Amino acid sequence: MNACVLTIGDELLQGFTVDTNSAWLGTTLLPYGIVIQKQITVGDDIQSIINESHKIINHEYNYFFITGGLGPTHDDITKEAFRQLLDDELVFNKQYYVHLKERFEKISIKMPKINESQAMVLKNANIIPNDIGSALGMHYFYNGTHIFIMPGVPSEMKKMIKKHIIPTYIKTVPEEHFITIKTAGIMESKLAEKVSGLMDKYSKSFRFAFLPHFSGVSFRIIKMVEGNELQIVKDEFYQKMQPYSYGFHNDTLEGIVGQKLIEKELSIAVAESCTGGLIGKRITDTAGSSEYFLGGIIAYSNLLKISLLDISKQTLKENGAVSEEIALELANGIRNKTNADIGLSTTGISGPVGATETKPVGLAYIGLVTPNKSIVKKYNFDFGRHLHREMVVTSSLNLIRLYLEK
């Protein structure tokens, strides 16, 4: 079944608000077999809403989802547009007016005059309750298309879809239509090369997508034909992507690392220079991380590297702070200071300044010291300060993962 989404609002076109409703509708409806074919945004303008909606309802979509333009501050333009488009009538709903007034009174607020218009509803539409806000939703079944008119406020729209629209109008049982494999440590085009054979093999029944991110490349397998074995195909891709594949769906590198540390009963501590605390932040994003994460030292200045982590002044002078030697000393230092099983360190040049004749912006070293080995890896991520730091963190977490998987 196919669908079209129309989102309404000047604030969306002018970019003051990012339209997240469309994406949410996409992922939420997919398991019900509803595939969005097109998404359109227009401004707060009745004629634009009519023009676009006219084209859509004459296009044989099964579903047409509209969000926005319902509130009093938008002059209720969406209702007026559909009144004209479907030759309907706006009528006063006394019952809802009283209910609305009571809702305001309950929070000790006199209902603002502008909210009164929200009790005006389209006569031929089915009303969809709004459990959070004051703008009602509306449903038409017109010309073979289910039309849903909803408020633009994400929380109100989501509640309407989940609590009212799916149970009443969609009904079908959701089915897993896609699986995401998470990878780290490999770039998109290399990963694509690795699985191109498998993609060809399954191209008739599945669609594939690469989703690159600084935290790694996600690979999505989308089932296009009913009855195919998503689970089996998934495993085949996962194996082929080893050792880069580390999880599925919403798994995170820090979450997987955490699980493995718990399994192996190992603790970890970090000495962060260029990442400035971001590794600690990422590790402690996971609830329960106190079980394996002791903490760390943000040794941003050389002074702190020496005073808090016993880095040798001599090594620092000879090699500079961004060097293999210092990465190793930092990892050893934090491990000794905290008695952690694993010591991890970062040192690098995130830029925009800080480069030297021999050391470019983007250079980074990651040190990992464990009970049975010490390693230092050298990287070069010259993609700006923000990405440099994120990629150093991702590489650090991946280095720990690979060690723990051995």
Add this chain to the structure above:
Amino acid sequence: MNACVLTIGDELLQGFTVDTNSAWLGTTLLPYGIVIQKQITVGDDIQSIINESHKIINHEYNYFFITGGLGPTHDDITKEAFRQLLDDELVFNKQYYVHLKERFEKISIKMPKINESQAMVLKNANIIPNDIGSALGMHYFYNGTHIFIMPGVPSEMKKMIKKHIIPTYIKTVPEEHFITIKTAGIMESKLAEKVSGLMDKYSKSFRFAFLPHFSGVSFRIIKMVEGNELQIVKDEFYQKMQPYSYGFHNDTLEGIVGQKLIEKELSIAVAESCTGGLIGKRITDTAGSSEYFLGGIIAYSNLLKISLLDISKQTLKENGAVSEEIALELANGIRNKTNADIGLSTTGISGPVGATETKPVGLAYIGLVTPNKSIVKKYNFDFGRHLHREMVVTSSLNLIRLYLEK
């Protein structure tokens, strides 16, 4: 001048990626007098791209911006669609092929086979360089409409617009159409109350929007009538919002704090418990932060609080780690260990577990010790683990700002 935006990608329609390109184009182009009238998203499908683009180029838009469908993993469908639509030809650009190969060699990677297609370009189009990625942009002037074909990766698209498209094809001098005032330490409805009189006063010529975020509430003033004094109105609002207002546009709390630390020649170090490194991360997001940020200690476990920051076992036992007393000892501890002018600390219960009979999830203490005063603030942010941590960091930075502004 009006414009239309077409974004391409199954991942957008299926909601795996939120389309932020459209919003960015909206705000970025507005100062150049370019108003986006419509935004459309279609999937990775040549015929859909052709159909929509055909309608758009026959609609007298001044500008038509297309993003996505250019990479090798998208089968370069956008190029093929415009080849068909504009009856053009795909030709091999040897020069770019060599350049691309060299770029890969520079990072010691053999160019993957699938990247080769990126050297195929549309014959009649003007090439727009890609300074970040490998997919070239293209420009046509067709039927009165400037058509820009750009990659979907946000960083690549943005660079193309700023560095190449605006200087070469748009040229007009940007005029300020809106101003954003940044605030921290006040909730949206309270801020609205504070400025409701001013909003009424200027409602004829300006539009206003509150944009709440865990890093504070932004307030946007949008000029609706030419020739109005945005600068004067801005200052009036800014004053009215004191002491919560701290900056404009893309100013960040950490950036403002950094500036003031430099001005006053003060250094800072942090002792983070519940925030796990996020304060360090936020401070070092600002390039040049090494001038005032020495570093810190992530004292996530009580063991590290004692061993690295000399927290008294007695205080810990009597008050618990999440207490006014420990916040103060942590801030004093890091200040003494690092000789920083300012010591900042956090301790709290981010949840979901960790609450006790007397201490709920959401509780947090922030300690600030400076050469002339010591303060501890108590907060309760019960909005989930992620928001708790972010809001503790924002409050910490705001606390430093208020101290430095005195």
